[in-house]
Amino acid sequence: MSFINYASREINCKVVYYGPGLCGKTTNLQYIYRRMTPEARGKMISLATETERTLFFDFLPLSLGEVRGFKTRFHLYTVPGQVFYDASRRLILRGVDGVVFCADSQLTRVDSNLESLENLRANLQEQGYNPDRIPLVFQYNKRDLPNVASVAELHALLNHRNVPEFESSANTGIGVFETLKSIIKLILIDLKRGGR
Amino acid sequence: MAHGNFILREREYEAFVAVLRKLILDSYSKAVFLVDKNGTLMASAGETEEFDTTSLASLAAGNIAATGGLANLIGEKEFTILFHEGERDNMHLSLVANRLILIVVFDRRSSIGLVRLRVRRASEELARILIAVMEEAGAAEKEFIEEITEADIESLFK
Secondary structure: OOEEEOOOOEEEEEEEEEOOOOOOHHHHHHHHHHHOOOOOEOOOEEEEOOOOOEEEEEEEEEEEEEEOOEEEEEEEEEOOOOHHHHHHHHHHOOOOOEEEEEEEOEHHHHHHHHHHHHHHHHHHHHOOOOOOOOOEEEEEEOOOOOOEOOHHHHHHHHOOOOOOEEEOEOOOOEOHHHHHHHHHHHHHHHHHHOOO | OOOOOEEEOHHHHHHHHHHHHHHHHHHOOOEEEEEEOOOOEEEEEEOOOOOOHHHHHHHHHHHHHHHHHHHHHOOOOOOOEEEEEOOOOEEEEEEEOOOEEEEEEEOOOOOHHHHHHHHHHHHHHHHHHHHHHHHHHHHHHHHHHOOOOHHHHHHOOO
16 A cells, blocks of 8 residues: 655555565565665664564665656565565555565475465455455576576476566675566556556 | 655645644754655655665664564554654654654653653644545546656666
């Protein structure tokens, strides 16, 4: 649910990076944080365990410029990927405007991707969203590693809605901004169409 | 509230700020913030320049969401008030009409009892303004969002 403030002439939207544990959601945000100019980004907050696993969420606010005299602000969140943090994931999806599903391309993680995607659908429904209509993009991460599934396989497995999909290596930044741009575009188009 | 957009017009924004300014004075607080439950700052008053307001709004929303989750676990609908006591400054968070979060930062010049008392009255006024925001939202929405073109969206990435 976007927040449009006519007084400060701002549009605020919420993007959530979803996916299985260790798929690279936090790494996406860290890369975006490093590459954005200080004027365009706020402070990145990570609520993580001592071993740097996401405990509640990471948060990165971005200001991207103006549309029709309105400043556009995007709040990027990650969810904790580990299965047992489901209650936290549900909370973070509240008010979401668009989702990046970050999949781990490694063959050994195929089941985890599927499980996480099913979990996303269930949690979106629980929050009152239609999982078949919410702005969504897929990012097939860790393409630089050996033993990864092909894009065609990942597409067949995950991308039933045939939404935009990107290959990435979040560590080095490949595909990170392409993914971000894509979800932002989908959110703004969705906003124009009148939402979900 | 998953559907539609939350639209705040100038008039209601000014009304929110007026309530917050009165709350600051009445409660002898340092700063007050009004935050959307999804973590976006809507209005603030007082000594706000020393705070990272974007982070504060996001973390407050996370805090309220997590506490709400805890409430559900013991069969409560919501815990409507949170209080964090620090060495120097304290923070009082409360839900307004189950939609907004009112954050009051105060120090020794005030007390938890006074803040609670003043927050209760301010919350009633904020809730009334919120009803007006909701009623006007539908009309405002069509005005400029429909004018956004694909070229406008593209221009963000140049």
